[in-house]
Amino acid sequence: MAQDPPDIFDLCVLGCGPAGFAGAMRALDFGKHVCIIEAAEIGGTGIMWGALASKTMWEIAKDYAIANKQDRGYRVHGISVDYCEVRRTVLQAAKEKQYQMLSQIESYSPNRWDGPGSLTLKTGWGKFLSKNEVEITCPDETRERVKSRYFLVSTGSRPRKIDNILLDQERIFDSDGILNLQCFPERLVIIGAGVIGCEYATIFSNFGQTKVYLVDHAKRVIPYEDEDVSDFVKKNLARSGVKIIHSAKLRNILPQAGYLQATLDFREGHSEIIEADAAFISIGRRFDPSGLGLENLGIDTTGTNILKTDENCCIKDNIYAAGDITHNPALVNIAEMEGRYAVKHMFGRTRWPLSYRNMSTVMFFYPAVAAVGLSEKMCRQKKIPFKVAYYSNAMCNRAIAMRATQGFVKIVVTDDEQQRILGMRAAGPQVSSTIMSIAHFMDQGQGVLDVLKSIYPHPTIVEGIEECLRMLVKKSIFKPYPFPDLLKVKSWHPETGYVDEKK
Numbered sequence: 001m002a003q004d005p006p007d008i009f010d011l012c013v014l015g016c017g018p019a020g021f022a023g024a025m026r027a028l029d030f031g032k033h034v035c036i037i038e039a040a041e042i043g044g045t046g047i048m049w050g051a052l053a054s055k056t057m058w059e060i061a062k063d064y065a066i067a068n069k070q071d072r073g074y075r076v077h078g079i080s081v082d083y084c085e086v087r088r089t090v091l092q093a094a095k096e097k098q099y100q101m102l103s104q105i106e107s108y109s110p111n112r113w114d115g116p117g118s119l120t121l122k123t124g125w126g127k128f129l130s131k132n133e134v135e136i137t138c139p140d141e142t143r144e145r146v147k148s149r150y151f152l153v154s155t156g157s158r159p160r161k162i163d164n165i166l167l168d169q170e171r172i173f174d175s176d177g178i179l180n181l182q183c184f185p186e187r188l189v190i191i192g193a194g195v196i197g198c199e200y201a202t203i204f205s206n207f208g209q210t211k212v213y214l215v216d217h218a219k220r221v222i223p224y225e226d227e228d229v230s231d232f233v234k235k236n237l238a239r240s241g242v243k244i245i246h247s248a249k250l251r252n253i254l255p256q257a258g259y260l261q262a263t264l265d266f267r268e269g270h271s272e273i274i275e276a277d278a279a280f281i282s283i284g285r286r287f288d289p290s291g292l293g294l295e296n297l298g299i300d301t302t303g304t305n306i307l308k309t310d311e312n313c314c315i316k317d318n319i320y321a322a323g324d325i326t327h328n329p330a331l332v333n334i335a336e337m338e339g340r341y342a343v344k345h346m347f348g349r350t351r352w353p354l355s356y357r358n359m360s361t362v363m364f365f366y367p368a369v370a371a372v373g374l375s376e377k378m379c380r381q382k383k384i385p386f387k388v389a390y391y392s393n394a395m396c397n398r399a400i401a402m403r404a405t406q407g408f409v410k411i412v413v414t415d416d417e418q419q420r421i422l423g424m425r426a427a428g429p430q431v432s433s434t435i436m437s438i439a440h441f442m443d444q445g446q447g448v449l450d451v452l453k454s455i456y457p458h459p460t461i462v463e464g465i466e467e468c469l470r471m472l473v474k475k476s477i478f479k480p481y482p483f484p485d486l487l488k489v490k491s492w493h494p495e496t497g498y499v500d501e502k503k
């Protein structure tokens with residue numbers, strides 16, 4: 001079984017991270033001939049430099065922290081952790097996924113599959129020569145040209161740099177280089193307390209081998225989230241021993257013999273010097289168009305750090321873009337959704353518009369924090385009157401049984417009769433799964449009473465969601481009045497601000 005590789009592909013995908021891979025597979029569904037060009041590691045940041053690798057490390061660190069707990073009748077003696085073994089496990093996890101991706105591509109290659117459609121993988125750096133042609137610079141410096149009717153640019157993002165800090169990826173790392181770390185540093189300074197900074201602060205503090213300093217120029221960790229969510233994350237990090245330093249600008253990191261010296265300048269005027277053995281810079285990620293040849297398509301990216309796409313992920317004519325390279329949030333689920341949608345649009349298969357509404361996310365802290373839809377902060381900014389109920393996991397039987405009561409469910413609804421669900425923030429065990437139960441209801445535009453027609457199993461973490469919803473309609477089994485710190489219902493209106501519901 002075989003077929004000749006096409007002279008002109010239907011689709012050429014630049015970059016095989018989550019966006020490119022998902023897009024290529026959708027084109028295969030339509031019987032198209034696809035060329036996938038990948039410059040480095042298949043899976044991109046989604047697998048090797050980001051999501052899967054960091055989540056593997058997070059899982060191992062969380063299990064290690066739980067094994068170290070002393071509140072459940074057992075005590076583990078002689079527990080130890082070897083960073084080299086942890087790193088090996090992380091690389092193994094990434095490789096497992098990469099091999100699945102490669103196996104699928106190989107199975108549909110023209111020399112093994114007789115159609116319809118095919119997948120051809122080429123390794124090298126892709127650069128546009130024209131709207132129908134890309135040049136690949138292969139690892140051995142040879143060049144090859146690929147012609148295609150459509151292109152999907154899915155080349156991802158790169159970590160933002162600080163001008164005067166030299167990332168050697170030996171002692172001073174960013175997320176692209178952190179897998180080079182060879183042992184637990186005694187002291188680690190993390191610059192940037194966003195998602196990546198807080199996730200790595202969680203990982204290293206959970207292993208208990210490293211003193212972690214977490215520095216941000218803002219006044220809060222994950223500054224874009226609601227204040228109570230940010231406070232919750234900060235409290236948990238501090239409990240794990242992380243030293244959090246706010247309102248501080250990094251002046252420089254000077255490598256010394258055997259250690260690093262980081263100088264921080266504070267808003268109030270004073271400075272502080274921190275000694276560390278390793279530094280990790282996590283101050284955001286940005287799109288980098290250099291070397292893609294976009295100028296050969298008449299696309300000017302000077303002075304912008306995003307690639308503008310239209311509502312169908314199209315940049316221009318037959319050129320589409322998806323994933324981190326676009327101006328939308330940098331997440332695997334968004335990258336995959338855009339990659340799939342772009343391909344559907346180019347081949348005339350779309351049935352409804354692309355929607356970013358109700359996109360759920362999970363931040364892997366200890367415990368994890370999940371989010372979907374609008375937060376209180378977003379509602380206030382948009383001047384949308386809302387009602388919000390807060391339910392602490394300390395009241396949830398399953399969380400009590402798990403001895404894991406740090407966490408909460410917080411649901412925001414419209415302040416009207418229908419009480420349409422606008423958003424949820426939740427922290428604690430299993431939130432990465434439970435968030436979807438609310439996301440589904442939001443997609444369907446359901447109100448609280450509609451949702452409460454379902455009966456939840458017992459004892460489960462989702463019962464927290466059920467009770468939180470019941471609180472909004474004054475039907476909860478436990479009432480806020482006797483438990484004012486654990487159960488709360490408030491409403492907010494642009495004119496009146498917050499009003500507590502007392503009963």
Ligand SMILES: Cc1cc2nc3c(=O)[nH]c(=O)nc-3n(C[C@H](O)[C@H](O)[C@H](O)COP(=O)(O)OP(=O)(O)OC[C@H]3O[C@@H](n4cnc5c(N)ncnc54)[C@H](O)[C@@H]3O)c2cc1C
Nearest residue numbers: 015017018019039044045046050126156323324330331332
């Ligand atoms: C530490 C970390 C943890 C994360 N955790 C999560 C998480 O838990 N959940 C989540 O949803 N998201 C997470 N993310 C974000 C997520 O990884 C990205 O949003 C996602 O990988 C973006 O997918 P992409 O396909 O757009 O780009 P990428 O995954 O970056 O893939 C782009 C690919 O393009 C290749 N490439 C670049 N230029 C060229 C070229 N000219 N020619 C050929 N190939 C090229 C690159 O080598 C790369 O393989 C995390 C990110 C980081 C850094």
Ligand SMILES: NC(=O)c1ccc[n+]([C@@H]2O[C@H](COP(=O)([O-])OP(=O)(O)OC[C@H]3O[C@@H](n4cnc5c(N)ncnc54)[C@H](O)[C@@H]3O)[C@@H](O)[C@H]2O)c1
Nearest residue numbers: 192193194195196197216217218282283284285330362363
């Ligand atoms: N679990 C997940 O879903 C997950 C995990 C990791 C990454 N991601 C994605 O990756 C993206 C990038 O993550 P990130 O954490 O690098 O970015 P971020 O935007 O989440 O956070 C950057 C942080 O750095 C701070 N900062 C910026 N410049 C600074 C400076 N000069 N000095 C000190 N602090 C500074 C900001 O105040 C902010 O707190 C995220 O936005 C997210 O989309 C997602």
